Amino acid sequence: MTRESMADILDKIAQMLELKDENPFKIKAYRSGAEVVRSYPDDILQLAAEGKLTGIKGIGDALRDKLTELATTGKLGFYEELRQEFPASLFALFDIQGLGAKKIKILFRDCHISSIEDLQKACENNQISALAGFGAKTQTNILESIKRRHTYAAQFRLSTVTTIIDEYLDLLRDHPSTLRVAACGSYRRSKEVIGDIDLLVATSAPAEITAYVATFPGIDHILVHGDTKISVRLTNGPQCDVRAVSNRQFPFALQYFTGSKEHNVAIRQRALQRGWSLNEYGLTSTNENAEVIPEINEEKDIYAALGLSFIDPELRENLGEIDAAERNELPQLIQQENLRGTFHNHTTESDGKHTLAEMKAAAEELGLSYLGISDHSKSSFQARGLDEARLLGQIAEIRRMNEADDTFTLFAGSEVDILKDGSLDFDDEILSQLDYCVASIHSSFTMEEDTMTRRIIRAMENPHVTMLGHLSGRLLLQREAYSVNHAKIIDCAAETRTIIELNCNPRRLDMDWRWWRRARDKGVLCSINPDAHNVSQLQYLHFGIRLARKGWLRREDVINTKSRENITAFLQLPKDQR
DNA sequence: CTTTCTCTAAAGTGCACTGTGGCCAGTGC
Numbered sequence: 001m002t003r004e005s006m007a008d009i010l011d012k013i014a015q016m017l018e019l020k021d022e023n024p025f026k027i028k029a030y031r032s033g034a035e036v037v038r039s040y041p042d043d044i045l046q047l048a049a050e051g052k053l054t055g056i057k058g059i060g061d062a063l064r065d066k067l068t069e070l071a072t073t074g075k076l077g078f079y080e081e082l083r084q085e086f087p088a089s090l091f092a093l094f095d096i097q098g099l100g101a102k103k104i105k106i107l108f109r110d111c112h113i114s115s116i117e118d119l120q121k122a123c124e125n126n127q128i129s130a131l132a133g134f135g136a137k138t139q140t141n142i143l144e145s146i147k148r149r150h151t152y153a154a155q156f157r158l159s160t161v162t163t164i165i166d167e168y169l170d171l172l173r174d175h176p177s178t179l180r181v182a183a184c185g186s187y188r189r190s191k192e193v194i195g196d197i198d199l200l201v202a203t204s205a206p207a208e209i210t211a212y213v214a215t216f217p218g219i220d221h222i223l224v225h226g227d228t229k230i231s232v233r234l235t236n237g238p239q240c241d242v243r244a245v246s247n248r249q250f251p252f253a254l255q256y257f258t259g260s261k262e263h264n265v266a267i268r269q270r271a272l273q274r275g276w277s278l279n280e281y282g283l284t285s286t287n288e289n290a291e292v293i294p295e296i297n298e299e300k301d302i303y304a305a306l307g308l309s310f311i312d313p314e315l316r317e318n319l320g321e322i323d324a325a326e327r328n329e330l331p332q333l334i335q336q337e338n339l340r341g342t343f344h345n346h347t348t349e350s351d352g353k354h355t356l357a358e359m360k361a362a363a364e365e366l367g368l369s370y371l372g373i374s375d376h377s378k379s380s381f382q383a384r385g386l387d388e389a390r391l392l393g394q395i396a397e398i399r400r401m402n403e404a405d406d407t408f409t410l411f412a413g414s415e416v417d418i419l420k421d422g423s424l425d426f427d428d429e430i431l432s433q434l435d436y437c438v439a440s441i442h443s444s445f446t447m448e449e450d451t452m453t454r455r456i457i458r459a460m461e462n463p464h465v466t467m468l469g470h471l472s473g474r475l476l477l478q479r480e481a482y483s484v485n486h487a488k489i490i491d492c493a494a495e496t497r498t499i500i501e502l503n504c505n506p507r508r509l510d511m512d513w514r515w516w517r518r519a520r521d522k523g524v525l526c527s528i529n530p531d532a533h534n535v536s537q538l539q540y541l542h543f544g545i546r547l548a549r550k551g552w553l554r555r556e557d558v559i560n561t562k563s564r565e566n567i568t569a570f571l572q573l574p575k576d577q578r
Numbered sequence: 579c580t581t582t583c584t585c586t587a588a589a590g591t592g593c594a595c596t597g598t599g600g601c602c603a604g605t606g607c
Contacts, residue, residue, distance in 0.1 A: 098596085224606095268591065
């Protein structure tokens with residue numbers, strides 16, 4: 001049982017309750033329970049196993065008991081019974097656009113359709129258009145959607161959508177009726193993966209804008225097109241929704257479409273307490289005794305009206321940001337311009353595409369004043385990892401380059417493999433000659449959680465290990481994280497003064513943002529590292545800043561905000577004095 | 579099913595768009 005599989009079961013239950021036409025709020029409770037499980041900032045699996053799921057918002061008596069049963073026995077009777085009622089193949093129908101629980105129920109009950117294949121046959125035999133609530137157009141749309149269903153993924157990495165978002169925002173700004181534009185949704189909140197792209201336009205001519213968007217490049221087909229909203233499927237996969245509102249409505253729509261849903265629900269409740277109703281178009285009084293509504297021109301005015309300091313979009317996950325805003329205790333989040341340098345980068349010496357000199361020049365070009373090099377160690381032979389002799393040669397080369405330049409510092413490091421037993425790929429004699437060392441796992445991914453956690457802890461206990469590389473080993477949308485106990489690793493990092501890396505390669509974004517606040521509160525420092533294998537990947541730092549902000553990190557929590565002088569002194573200190 | 583300044587009772591976001599069927603319901607966000 002993992003956190004994710006536990007959440008998936010709750011979502012699956014919600015889907016089945018929907019098919020049974022259950023109380024919509026019960027269904028919602030399971031969905032929101034799944035969300036709580038996914039984002040709870042502690043080891044919720046262990047809490048459940050120990051029967052300690054009390055006082056968690058969104059988890060009441062019923063969900064608490066079910067999660068406890070799941071965590072202790074690995075099974076859930078309620079879920080197993082529910083599953084008997086529907087064939088497993090039925091759930092694929094939810095992926096068909098335009099089909100929801102109501103229609104799927106009709107198909108299953110009245111036509112005994114229980115799979116995509118059944119549905120396709122029925123459409124081809126013209127049986128669907130005759131059903132009540134269906135028609136010829138619906139039948140055609142279902143067939144189209146069945147044929148297209150494997151073409152598009154449901155989620156995308158941040159790096160997949162950044163370029164097209166910038167391009168579309170520019171095009172929207174070009175329209176003469178445009179007053180303001182913004183990207184909203186999970187992109188603005190800097191989630192590690194994005195569902196769809198939400199763009200917002202303040203305009204005096206909404207219908208003109210939606211018609212204009214229909215002509216944009218990179219559109220595969222149009223999903224819906226109305227006077228104030230258009231949804232298109234882009235050729236590189238994501239769906240893009242553009243909404244056109246008036247300039248007066250813009251701040252409300254921006255707040256609303258940025259989400260998260262959970263954050264917005266809490267914000268709306270706050271408005272209701274003041275006698276106001278908040279939606280995407282404005283703030284209105286619900287009764288005559290309500291407080292007077294102040295003038296709203298910007299998003300921050302909405303938060304101010306509700307007695308809150310401005311909540312940065314990255315924090316809007318309903319994970320305590322509203323309480324903190326009320327007490328005026330939100331962190332001053334790190335910004336891109338605070339970065340002075342970075343660690344964990346590769347060169348042609350191992351599996352990088354550019355030389356030491358080229359990487360240095362690129363870092364200077366970006367305005368950085370220091371760069372850490374950490375090529376792979378000898379066990380990563382697939383990546384041409386360096387042995388002791390080559391590493392010593394690289395250290396000497398870095399020292400020579402530093403002597404010839406007093407405006408920029410290269411730090412000699414290594415991304416040293418953590419071997420199966422937790423020992424390191426180089427001995428202490430070699431490690432002590434480095435300026436710093438990143439310890440990472442590149443082999444034996446499938447270990448029991450306890451064994452893996454002990455393996456990493458043993459590496460962190462080494463006084464030469466400056467920081468831990470990509471903690472979970474996940475590759476977003478591609479490879480699962482290995483089993484590792486984040487909470488224990490964070491505790492160990494705090495004790496041993498080991499820095500944890502925020503690997504900001506958009507395929508990794510590891511350690512996950514959900515753990516950073518906890519780490520920060522225990523005094524663990526972060527290093528934002530691009531894991532660059534060529535010069536252009538140094539730009540990944542900008543994803544790192546976004547995810548660090550999402551993890552509530554401030555300038556002082558991140559070592560690469562230190563000046564060149566300070567970081568040099570810092571790295572020379574013994575680990576336990578850092 | 580969960581939460582709550584009505585606490586063994588009630589409330590819980592609300593709208594655009596589409597297609598169908600007759601002035602609405604389902605879907606999706």
